[in-house]
Amino acid sequence: MDISVRKMAEKLREYDNYCIVYHIRPDGDCIGSAFGLCLALQSVSKKCTVRGQDEIPRIHRYMTDKVRCDDVGEPVYIAVDCASRYRVGTYGDKHFTFCIDHHQNTFDNVDYRYVETDTGACAEIIFKVIREMGITVTKPIADLLYTAVVTDTLCFRTTDTDVQTFEVAAELAKAGADVYHIGRINTFIKSAGRMKIENILRDSFHFTYDDKIVTGIIMLKDLETAGVADSDLEGINSFVEQIEGLRIGVTIRELPDGRMRCSMRTGGELSANDICKSHGGGGHFHAACCELDMSASEARDVIEKTCREYLESKGY
Numbered sequence: 001m002d003i004s005v006r007k008m009a010e011k012l013r014e015y016d017n018y019c020i021v022y023h024i025r026p027d028g029d030c031i032g033s034a035f036g037l038c039l040a041l042q043s044v045s046k047k048c049t050v051r052g053q054d055e056i057p058r059i060h061r062y063m064t065d066k067v068r069c070d071d072v073g074e075p076v077y078i079a080v081d082c083a084s085r086y087r088v089g090t091y092g093d094k095h096f097t098f099c100i101d102h103h104q105n106t107f108d109n110v111d112y113r114y115v116e117t118d119t120g121a122c123a124e125i126i127f128k129v130i131r132e133m134g135i136t137v138t139k140p141i142a143d144l145l146y147t148a149v150v151t152d153t154l155c156f157r158t159t160d161t162d163v164q165t166f167e168v169a170a171e172l173a174k175a176g177a178d179v180y181h182i183g184r185i186n187t188f189i190k191s192a193g194r195m196k197i198e199n200i201l202r203d204s205f206h207f208t209y210d211d212k213i214v215t216g217i218i219m220l221k222d223l224e225t226a227g228v229a230d231s232d233l234e235g236i237n238s239f240v241e242q243i244e245g246l247r248i249g250v251t252i253r254e255l256p257d258g259r260m261r262c263s264m265r266t267g268g269e270l271s272a273n274d275i276c277k278s279h280g281g282g283g284h285f286h287a288a289c290c291e292l293d294m295s296a297s298e299a300r301d302v303i304e305k306t307c308r309e310y311l312e313s314k315g316y
């Protein structure tokens with residue numbers, strides 16, 4: 001059932017033991033949202049823990065390591081920033097009582113769901129829920145939520161960055177969020193390994209359709225070459241957005257099971273969500289993905305063809 005932010009705040013007051021689940025291959029938004037909400041619930045005497053299938057990226061651990069994980073017994077499950085049940089990975093067989101998200105959400109069998117589609121970051125919604133519950137946003141909560149906003153909006157540069165994003169960011173700054181440090185470590189500083197993997201990606205670019213489409217490929221062996229972990233790649237799917245005049249950019253990444261994850265970025269009236277849907281995927285209007293069970297070069301051919309046909313259908 002879809003409920004209002006007020007109802008969500010009310011319902012979260014009712015239970016006592018929570019387990020918040022973030023999505024597979026976690027990013028700053030789901031981590032900040034999950035741990036920020038965890039601290040908020042603990043501040044009103046709830047027992048709460050945070051779990052997820054995959055490890056927390058190294059860059060965020062200075063914040064998450066300080067969050068206490070309570071013994072919750074048989075908890076009530078909350079999914080944050082998860083567009084569908086698939087996104088909770090190994091937690092997919094749990095009963096989820098709550099879902100808080102900002103995607104085109106298709107999470108099934110959830111009791112209470114609060115979704116604001118195409119909001120800059122899920123953390124904006126978490127912030128509203130926390131405020132609605134009358135909970136004070138402390139500095140640790142502010143740091144977590146601000147990290148989420150900065151990473152998911154690529155430092156206030158995505159199309160779904162709007163007035164609410166800035167208003168929430170301002171409130172978080174007032175609550176003590178370290179905007180200088182968080183902005184710097186998440187959007188400016190890069191490790192040597194990250195520089196190397198970006199070079200590998202750039203070298204793999206294939207331009208087609210009058211340079212309106214680009215595809216890049218990152219294989220697992222490339223991560224080894226560059227000396228980076230999968231978790232060090234946050235935001236790399238947006239690398240293609242830097243190319244002037246580009247209409248569709250796709251970053252193809254080899255998954256551990258051998259399938260290819262195609263992360264797509266579009267602009268203007270072009271819907272990455274629509275294109276990815278034709279291969280069983282989806283996401284946001286301008287940022288979506290699909291997974292193809294084939295080799296990287298086959299995936300490139302298939303996705304380029306789909307993109308060409310889509311652009312033709314739109315008169316490009």
Ligand SMILES: [Mn+2]
Nearest residue numbers: 029081122152
């Ligand atoms: Mn998100």
